[in-house]
Amino acid sequence: MRLDKLIEEQLHTPRKAMKRLFQTGQILVDGKIEGKRERNVDSNLHEIIVQGKQLKTNEVxxxxxxxxxxxxxxxxxxxxxxxxxxxxxxxxxxxxxxxxxxxxxxxxxxxxxxxxxxxxxxxxxKKVMKRYEVTVNGPLTAADQAAFEQGIVFHDGTTCQPAGLTIQQSSSEQSQAMVMLMEGKFHQIKKMFLVRGVKVIALKRTAIGxxxxxxxxxxxxxxxxxxxxxxxxxxxxx
The missing domain is CATH 3.30.70.580 (Pseudouridine synthase I, catalytic domain, N-terminal subdomain)
Structure with missing residues (x-):
């Protein structure tokens, strides 16, 4: 949570007093003076010391x-x-x-x-990579992989960033693949495959970063x- 919000909630510090704490170096995160009020902290990751008191977060x-x-x-x-x-x-x-x-x-x-x-x-x-398992209703080829690597262009002219396409199994009726991308456009993966002439019939996200x-x-x-x-x-x- 935000460092200044944590201090306000747990120490009931007024705004002016909060400003002084930051200005006078009385706020330490992992043993270092922290000057960013908006710093995101979690006591399961960081040691947070304010005026000698250790603070605890309760994020879920x-x-x-x-x-x-x-x-x-x-x-x-x-x-x-x-x-x-x-x-x-x-x-x-x-x-x-x-x-x-x-x-x-x-x-x-x-x-x-x-x-x-x-x-x-x-x-x-941040360019966080997301991974998906995809099943489509037709064949996938090296040409599809190249198109994904170059950046798929939707029918309305929208250009996607380069994405990874790993073909795991391909046949004329159905194919399985893994897609790696860093974007999150609306219905992006479905639209990307439609451009390549196949329809997504099953989609599963398996990783976020x-x-x-x-x-x-x-x-x-x-x-x-x-x-x-x-x-x-x-x-x-x-």
Whole structure:
């Protein structure tokens, strides 16, 4: 969470006093004077000392294996949401999904109360790689791989950034592949394959940056991030 918000919540520090704390070097993160009020911190990753007092955060991080038919939203009048997949006691009011998945798409979703982290993971400048398993209703060839590497151009003229396409199995009726990309345009993968003359019939996200869908997460289940997974995200906390 934001460092200044943490200090305000736990020490009830007025705004002027907060400014003085930063100006006089009384705020330490991992033993170093921190001057950025908006610095994103988590006490499971950082030692946070303010005027000699150690502060603790209480952010929440869940990995969900989203099933098909579930919408990536907090509320929906017609469909089950990713929040509905959680046990009632885990439905933290500040939770939100990092990176949208279409209702008919299965796969990895990060649910967190740490809005700054979510923003960093989705910001184009961070170039966070996302991996998908795809099934299409026709053949895939080396020409398709080359087109993905060059950057697919949609029918409306929109140009995608270069993406990786690894063909795992190809036949005239159905093919399986892995797609790696750093963008998140609306229905992007489906549109990319339509440009190449095939239709996506199954789509599953298996990774977001260092976070990977693991065997211990069956469809429809979730778990808290392991400590090593949280540590793998430390570069997105600055």
């Amino acid at each position: 991080y869940f990995l969900l294996h989203k099933p098909q038919g579930v919408v990536t939203a907090n509320q929906d009048k017609q469909h089950q949401t990713v929040i509905d997949c959680l046990a009632p006691h885990d439905r933290h009011p500040d939770l939100y999904a990092v990176g949208r998945l279409d209702r008919d798409t299965q796969g990895l979703v990060l649910l967190t109360s740490n809005g700054q982290l979510g923003y960093a993971l989705m910001h184009p400048e 260092p976070l990977t869908l693991t065997d211990d997460l069956p469809i429809g289940t979730y778990r808290r991030l392991y400590q090593e997974e949280l540590e793998s995200l430390v570069d997105y906390f600055h």
